[in-house]
């Protein structure tokens with residue numbers, strides 16, 4: 357017997373306002389930032405890090421431009437998820 361999982365999307369408004377509750381950072385950037393008082397005294401992690409974000413064949417990836425390294429790569433596992441690319 358096989359079980360087929362069905363995706364039942366939740367219909368709700370996706371805000372375009374800042375809604376992040378936990379930031380994701382490049383570990384190498386964060387280590388550098390923490391270790392260098394001349395950096396962390398004048399820049400926040402947000403100001404120090406430099407990322408690119410984009411869709412991939414699997415899903416969505418955050419890439420550290422400073423270290424040319426993966427920060428996170430999310431596999432949507434074939435799902436087409438709702439999103440909001442609006443600015444207001």
Ligand SMILES: [Zn+2]
Nearest residue numbers: 382385420423
């Ligand atoms: Zn980095």
